[in-house]
Amino acid sequence: MALVAASDLIAGSSLGFLPLLTLGPTFASVSGTVRRTAAVGALALAICLPVAAYNNTLLTWQNNLTIVTLVSVTGASMLASYLRLRRERELANLKAVAEAAQRVLLRxxxxxxxxxxxxxxxxxxxxxxxxxxxxxxxxxxxxxxxxxxxxxxxxxxxxxxxxxxxxxxxxxxxxxxxxxxxxxxxxxxxxxxxxxxxxxxxxxxxxxxxxxxxxxxxxxxxxxxxxxxxxxxxxxxxxxxxxxxxxxxxxxxxxxxxxxxxxxxxxxxxxxxxxxxxxxxxxxxxxxxxxxxxxxxxxxxxxxxxxxxxxxxxxxxxxxxxxxxxxxxxxx
The missing domain is CATH 3.60.40.10 (PPM-type phosphatase domain)
Incomplete structure (x- = not known):
């Protein structure tokens, strides 16, 4: 996200790199908790607003679309993180049962x-x-x-x-x-x-x-x-x-x-x-x-x-x- 912000500052308003900030919460959902994913999404939004203001694109339709995209992707990533964690807990329980069965069956x-x-x-x-x-x-x-x-x-x-x-x-x-x-x-x-x-x-x-x-x-x-x-x-x-x-x-x-x-x-x-x-x-x-x-x-x-x-x-x-x-x- 820092690289995206730096690229957008260098390119100015001619090229918009800020939509790439959605990569932050997307990757966070792969290994992080729901809270961590939300924090990364909030950080992406905190980066987006001042950079857009610096480039005089704040509240333009492109920037508004970027903000909506960030919020939407963060929400979807939080849901994905929740489902992943629930699946991991289920697999951990199944593994514990399998290991118990192994100890009984094949001592x-x-x-x-x-x-x-x-x-x-x-x-x-x-x-x-x-x-x-x-x-x-x-x-x-x-x-x-x-x-x-x-x-x-x-x-x-x-x-x-x-x-x-x-x-x-x-x-x-x-x-x-x-x-x-x-x-x-x-x-x-x-x-x-x-x-x-x-x-x-x-x-x-x-x-x-x-x-x-x-x-x-x-x-x-x-x-x-x-x-x-x-x-x-x-x-x-x-x-x-x-x-x-x-x-x-x-x-x-x-x-x-x-x-x-x-x-x-x-x-x-x-x-x-x-x-x-x-x-x-x-x-x-x-x-x-x-x-x-x-x-x-x-x-x-x-x-x-x-x-x-x-x-x-x-x-x-x-x-x-x-x-x-x-x-x-x-x-x-």
Whole structure:
């Protein structure tokens, strides 16, 4: 506004720059309060009158039109500022509700559980969202550390609702049931009551106890086992099994399989959003070739580095939710 006033004083009455003073209240409405916008509009009017008097244009029809324009734009800017602030308050309330839902649905995993160190990475495909269709949970039970990682069919609020049903059922069954098969049956029963006929959830249930890990894979991508000596193995289930929610279509129930999980061994669970991430040329993310960061002393730092590499590979926002859960056997 000072530049507009100076330009008008230099140009004199031959060129009228004073209508440009409306830029002041217009820009003020973008980030200021209603009161601040009104103050800027009043300042613009206070600049306009003496400058017009100096140029002998005060109360001419051009100046009167400029004054009316200033008053009108200031009023409209005050209304815009009020509506913007009200919208910002609504969004802040929604964000608070979403963060509360996140804390209930996807609680932070413990950094330690017995002699295990854990790390988690979760990236939602939805812009500005923190939760989506991927799910995870880790609990310490009398039978050992039990966990689930899964991926709900579909996206959006419906997928979030389904993830909530699965996690609620797992948190109860993990403490009550004697083995993973019984836990899976409880989850299946819960999903049968709440899901449609064509809805399903791919998931892996795991139990770590006594230097051994047991997996029950329900149609989920196979995890990666990183041995202490650097050997990497894909833990494929002995038999293919259907996802949770489709048990009625299977001839046999999924079968658990166990193997040793010694000191400094690691296992990486992930959802299909990780391995199905494509780069701009269409190439899938080569997860098994990018595991070098997992040798880092800090599991969370290692997984954060792997997540950054995944996002760099995508070259932009991910097309699907991507969750990774890393377990390391480390007694100290």
């Amino acid at each position: 932070p995993v413990p950094r330690r559980a017995g002699d295990l160190r854990l790390a988690l990475s979760y990236t939602s495909a939805a812009a500005e969202a923190r939760i989506g269709g991927d799910l995870y949970e880790v609990v310490t039970t009398p039978a050992g550390v039990r966990l689930i990682i899964g991926d709900v069919q579909g996206k959006g609020l419906k997928a979030v609702e389904t993830a909530a049903w699965v996690l609620g059922a797992f948190r109860e069954a993990a403490y009550d049931q004697p083995d993973l098969i019984s836990v899976a049956q409880r989850l299946e029963a819960s999903l049968t009551r709440h899901l449609g006929a064509e809805s399903f959830v791919t998931a892996i249930l795991a139990e770590i106890a006594g230097g051994e890990i047991t997996l029950l894979n329900c149609g989920h991508p196979a995890p990666l086992l990183l041995r202490r000596d650097g050997h990497v193995a894909v833990i494929v289930p002995p038999e293919e099994s259907l996802p949770l929610g489709l048990a009625a279509l299977a001839a046999t129930a999924p079968k658990p399989h166990s193997f040793g999980f010694g000191e400094h061994d690691q296992i990486l669970f992930y959802t299909d959003g990780v391995i199905e991430t494509r780069d701009p040329s269409g190439e899938f993310y080569p997860l098994t070739e990018r595991l070098a960061p997992l040798r880092d002393h800090d599991p969370q730092q290692a997984l954060d580095t792997l997540r950054e590499d995944l996002i760099d590979h995508a070259g932009g926002p991910l097309a699907d939710d991507a969750a990774m859960l890393l377990l390391r056997r480390q007694s100290y």
